[in-house]
Amino acid sequence: MDRHVWQAEHYRRANSRQFRTAVEALELAGLTGGRLADIGCGSGEITRAMAERGYTVAASDFSPSMVEATREHCQGFPVTVQVQDARELRLDGTFDIVHCSWVLHWLDDIDHALTEMARAVAPGGALVLQWSRGNPRSCEGDAVTVLHAVMNRPRWRDRLADTPFAMHQHPADEVAARLLAAGLTLELPPTEIDAQFVADPVALGRIMASAGLAAQADKLGDDAGDFVTEVATEMIAANTLNPHNTRLIARAAASRAG
Known part of the structure; x- marks a missing residue:
């Protein structure tokens, strides 16, 4: 970060x-x-x-x-x-x-x-x-797994290649x-x-853009809102809000x- x-x-x-x-x-x-x-x-x-x-x-x-x-x-x-x-x-x-x-x-x-x-x-x-x-290492499929999947989508993959997410x-x-x-x-x-995070993709996206995804949001500039909302939407759909x-x-x- x-x-x-x-x-x-x-x-x-x-x-x-x-x-x-x-x-x-x-x-x-x-x-x-x-x-x-x-x-x-x-x-x-x-x-x-x-x-x-x-x-x-x-x-x-x-x-x-x-x-x-x-x-x-x-x-x-x-x-x-x-x-x-x-x-x-x-x-x-x-x-x-x-x-x-x-x-x-x-x-x-x-x-x-x-x-x-x-x-x-x-x-x-x-x-x-x-x-x-x-959470234990045996716990799979948490929010970070969802985030990595979104970051690997064509719209974001190349633009975020040098801005990895680093929450360990x-x-x-x-x-x-x-x-x-x-x-x-x-x-x-x-x-x-x-x-539990709020199950509202826009509100959750704003929270993530201010802290956890601040580096990615900064890198994407005007497209940051689309990115964090997309991540939030996928997290809500996958029920990985914890x-x-x-x-x-x-x-x-x-x-x-x-």
Whole structure:
């Protein structure tokens, strides 16, 4: 995903539900105040919400547009924000909460990100994760299969040949195993969130164009609306509207070795 394609204003308008689920997950972690790392901060809604709850927040995102939006949205709050690729994540010190919503599925390899996030959880602190495509590898025929079929149609195939869709599948059991190996315990085992997409091809297409299919929409220009509506229509017809959004909360022991 080209970091310059993600535009904060489009993302903000289309993703209010994702913001709400992230704040809900953070509240389930049960802490009030302290240091919080917000990995993949998007347009800053979650960062600001947690700063308003008494946290000092270190936020980061892959997109310069998102970082600038977060900086503007969080003026006057104890928030620092920087452009950072989660695949090369570096966290300064430890945090009472490390939070990462809707990022892991954009990473082809999550080992480094998970290791760094787990390391940065302070004793007694929590790691809060939410991501899409947490379904088992044995689950076939999901929305991405439908999307690839549409992208391979004659109208789109050549035009999108150099803009592949890169939402990766990271099954929940594999993520959980990595965190257990890193010394955390599961406070909330992987739980699938009820996040069925709206069954309206135009509305769903707009949502996808602002985030998941932003690169393809940008590449297609004036034809983007036709493309995302076609994808949405096929997803609805195939009944593949479940993105398998997954939530997990892991806790560090009150006393950590090393």
